[in-house]
Amino acid sequence: MGRAFEFRKERKFKRWAKMAVQFTRIGKEIVMAVKDGGPNPDTNSRLRTAIQNSKAVNMPKDRVDAAIKRASNKDENGYEEHVYEGYALHGVAILIETATDNTNRTVANVRSYFSKTGGSLGKTGSLDFIFNRKSIFRFLPGEKDLEELEFELIDAGLEELYLESDEEGHDIAVVQTAFEDFGKMQKALEDLGFEMKSAKLERIAMSTTPISEEQALDVFKLIDKLEDDDDVQAVYNNMAE
Structure with a gap:
């Protein structure tokens, strides 16, 4: 008990x-x-x-x-956005998006997380060949036929359309477009009246690194430290599923 x-x-x-x-x-x-x-x-x-x-x-x-x-409030300071890139143990690429009011603090923290978990922080742009920035939209499809929806969204830059399940087991439609088509696709989905769940710019790994489950635990030690940091907005990796 x-x-x-x-x-x-x-x-x-x-x-x-x-x-x-x-x-x-x-x-x-x-x-x-x-x-x-x-x-x-x-x-x-x-x-x-x-x-x-x-x-x-x-x-x-x-x-x-x-x-x-x-x-x-004009006197309220904003946040600076910075991207950090590096490798965790076992050659897994890690890309971190941050939003901070103290860049020195943020970069020092990120560097320490890599160092403490056996990884290495690299130069900005060093992982451009691995991660591609995409626009990802998730919404409730309702009774809409997906083949018909594909046709309607082609002019808005549709690259991929598929279904995934949320935590309650409901079908969620996922639309992927190029980074530069975010606004165009957002307007198209709004005009069609869909109930949006999320709309984000995400980093998609174009190539993956196969590792064992035991090696993945080493990588997650770094990912967990990064995701617990208040300055970190998103963490991406290229581990093979």
Whole structure:
């Protein structure tokens, strides 16, 4: 009874911790979007996207509004976006996107995570041949026929369309386009009236590194340290599934 209670408590704590990290990252994205294009989501597509993503993780509306208000203050500092690249143990490529108000702190932390886990931090652009930036949209397809939808989205730059399941087992449609077609595809999906779950620019590995499950544990030691850092927005790797 006691062990079961402790296990449930630990699981609950981990969910809360994960949710807090998601809220922090989206809050930063909202601030950067407002600083970049103003506080009106109707005229600021980046902000509109951030608000959509906040709903997908059940971020409270008052926290979204507070982030917009804070960013609208001219005296409020924004965040600088930086990308760091390197290799974990066993030759696995790691790419990290950050948003920070203190670049020196961020780069020092990232370098220490690589060093402590046997990896090595590289130069910016050193992994351009491995990762390709893509626009990824996830939404509820409803009763829409996917073949018909493919035809409707071709002019918006559709590259791939497929289904995946969420944690509740519901079908989620996933659309992939080129990085530069983000705005065009976002508008096309909005015009079709789909309920968006998320809209992001993600790094897709063009080549993968096969490793064993035991070696993967070494890599995840680095990934976990990076993902726990408040300045880190996203971490990508090229481990083969």
